[in-house]
Amino acid sequence: MAAAARVRCHCNALFTSHRNSSTLPISPSRVGFTALKCPRKFLLSIGDGSSSCTRNVSGSCLKGTVRAVMEEEKTDVIKEREGDEKRFTCVMKFGGSSVATAERMREVAVLILAFPEESPVIVLSAMGKTTNNLLLAGEKAVSCGVSNASEIEELSVIKELHLRTVKELKIDPSVVTSFLEELEQLLKGIAMMKELTLRTRDYLVSFGECLSTRIFAAYLNKIGVKARQYDAFEIGFITTDDFTNGDILEATYPAVAKRLYDDWMHDPAIPIVTGFLGKGWKTGAITTLGRGGSDLTATTIGKALGLQEIQVWKDVDGVLTCDPTIYKRATPVPFLTFDEAAELAYFGAQVLHPQSMRPAREGEIPVRVKNSYNPKAPGTIITKTRDMTKTVLTSIVLKRNVTMLDIASTRMLGQVGFLAKVFSIFEDLEISVDVVATSEELDHVVEELEKIAVVNLSKGRAIISLIGNVQHSSLILERAFHVLWTKGINVQMISQGASKVNISLIVNDDEAEGCVEALHKSFFESGDLSELLIQPRLGNGSPLRTMQVEN
Numbered sequence: 001m002a003a004a005a006r007v008r009c010h011c012n013a014l015f016t017s018h019r020n021s022s023t024l025p026i027s028p029s030r031v032g033f034t035a036l037k038c039p040r041k042f043l044l045s046i047g048d049g050s051s052s053c054t055r056n057v058s059g060s061c062l063k064g065t066v067r068a069v070m071e072e073e074k075t076d077v078i079k080e081r082e083g084d085e086k087r088f089t090c091v092m093k094f095g096g097s098s099v100a101t102a103e104r105m106r107e108v109a110v111l112i113l114a115f116p117e118e119s120p121v122i123v124l125s126a127m128g129k130t131t132n133n134l135l136l137a138g139e140k141a142v143s144c145g146v147s148n149a150s151e152i153e154e155l156s157v158i159k160e161l162h163l164r165t166v167k168e169l170k171i172d173p174s175v176v177t178s179f180l181e182e183l184e185q186l187l188k189g190i191a192m193m194k195e196l197t198l199r200t201r202d203y204l205v206s207f208g209e210c211l212s213t214r215i216f217a218a219y220l221n222k223i224g225v226k227a228r229q230y231d232a233f234e235i236g237f238i239t240t241d242d243f244t245n246g247d248i249l250e251a252t253y254p255a256v257a258k259r260l261y262d263d264w265m266h267d268p269a270i271p272i273v274t275g276f277l278g279k280g281w282k283t284g285a286i287t288t289l290g291r292g293g294s295d296l297t298a299t300t301i302g303k304a305l306g307l308q309e310i311q312v313w314k315d316v317d318g319v320l321t322c323d324p325t326i327y328k329r330a331t332p333v334p335f336l337t338f339d340e341a342a343e344l345a346y347f348g349a350q351v352l353h354p355q356s357m358r359p360a361r362e363g364e365i366p367v368r369v370k371n372s373y374n375p376k377a378p379g380t381i382i383t384k385t386r387d388m389t390k391t392v393l394t395s396i397v398l399k400r401n402v403t404m405l406d407i408a409s410t411r412m413l414g415q416v417g418f419l420a421k422v423f424s425i426f427e428d429l430e431i432s433v434d435v436v437a438t439s440e441e442l443d444h445v446v447e448e449l450e451k452i453a454v455v456n457l458s459k460g461r462a463i464i465s466l467i468g469n470v471q472h473s474s475l476i477l478e479r480a481f482h483v484l485w486t487k488g489i490n491v492q493m494i495s496q497g498a499s500k501v502n503i504s505l506i507v508n509d510d511e512a513e514g515c516v517e518a519l520h521k522s523f524f525e526s527g528d529l530s531e532l533l534i535q536p537r538l539g540n541g542s543p544l545r546t547m548q549v550e551n
């Protein structure tokens, strides 16, 4: 559950931290799928172990050739680069949907080989829904009894998926069997202990990425593309010991860079790194970076190695104007700033991990979001700055199941003291407003707040975040309120992020999807916003500072 708070005294409160943003023009993208048309020549060495032949192919037909070879399933492919020095140029992260089956893994191999001028580091998530299945299996193990642990349905699904995948890819099953046996033992252990601690939970879900990367590295090696598997927690991904939500520590960057470069110098091979995982700096135990954390693994590697580009490959054509599962006419957003992307992720767009923009922003490395199911789609490129002059709204984000706290001062403290006290209560209980908080935690907050204020807790709310150019806040608000008024929706609270890219509206959860659809139609499908920009009615153009609406 997420929380939003309204503090009533003499001024209003902002809940997002201040970030600077500027509006310089975007730099042209450095790599893209035009790479497929690269005219350079490659030497393909194709053999089945006993005999081999070589073919010279141009960059433009490399993908087709590799695919043909792979489809035949009987040859080795060795790609050699003519001449130029090999250094890592980009990191390519493939999410669970991109590597969900053997067929998808073949497609991903084709994609990687289709970037002939790239020397990539590969980051993989667990196959398909494996992380969810591991978590469900762990929860069932707590109460099913030791003798039933081997029969947990999700364990069978995980075993079946990974064994079928190695079979279909024709690689040695020993790559996965010992892990699957260990996983079963772990579930028996959980069943015996009748408890699943956060630390054990992280160890449990780590099997997903450990398995997928081993399978993929073995497959690349089998087809003659030299690859080396890495567990992130063994190569320097050091995190805080916050199990299920570890924070990457600075020491990670030099450690990861050293390990990957040293190995490359001694024995070049494409690194295949587990996403999502780290090692707690005090406990030395496996940690995870929060759901969707492989994006963060990728951007961390990008910064550590000072790469030219970070690519995150998903099952959608980039970052879209809203979640396509909420409204299917969402369309791709071609350009985003790190601020916009971070805000979008922070306010609940599942497409990117909330912390993943940080290393990219610090390293000033462009992030490209691509669709592994539709590689020709241009995707979204995320950079430090972009031309915002024609931008009104970029994307609409919905965060559901939010609890709103209405906090009114009892005037025991002055205004400054009151606000400081309110925020110190949140800080003491380690709850960030607008971020996940369990209802138990909220009970504590309310208990503490009631010592200094009258507190009203409203469940079943949703935050609709309008990510865009807050220089046009009046236009955005006029349009948004008109749309919602037409639908008879009462906005219960409004706040503007200090990042100048976000206006958030709180509405009832059960009305929220309809609101997103109506807002999307008005902002992205009516086609009249750009005309309004040509005839501005915005006075001096200074952005709205803060405001709050109560219904």
Ligand SMILES: Nc1ncnc2c1ncn2[C@@H]1O[C@H](COP(=O)(O)OP(=O)(O)O)[C@@H](O)[C@H]1O
Residues within 6 Å of the ligand: 094, 095, 096, 097, 098, 125, 292, 313, 314, 315, 316, 318, 319, 320, 321, 322, 323, 324, 325, 349, 350, 351, 352, 395
């Ligand atoms: N604004 C948005 N743009 C694109 N996808 C979104 C957006 N908001 C939510 N999503 C969801 O995010 C999903 C992709 O993210 P995710 O499942 O984490 O990908 P992966 O597992 O491949 O890394 C999409 O299938 C889509 O349902």
Ligand SMILES: N[C@@H](CC(=O)OP(=O)(O)O)C(=O)O
Residues within 6 Å of the ligand: 094, 095, 096, 097, 125, 126, 131, 132, 208, 275, 276, 290, 291, 292, 293, 294, 295
């Ligand atoms: N497998 C992890 C990490 C991850 O990043 O996954 P994905 O890239 O499929 O969202 C999860 O499901 O959370």
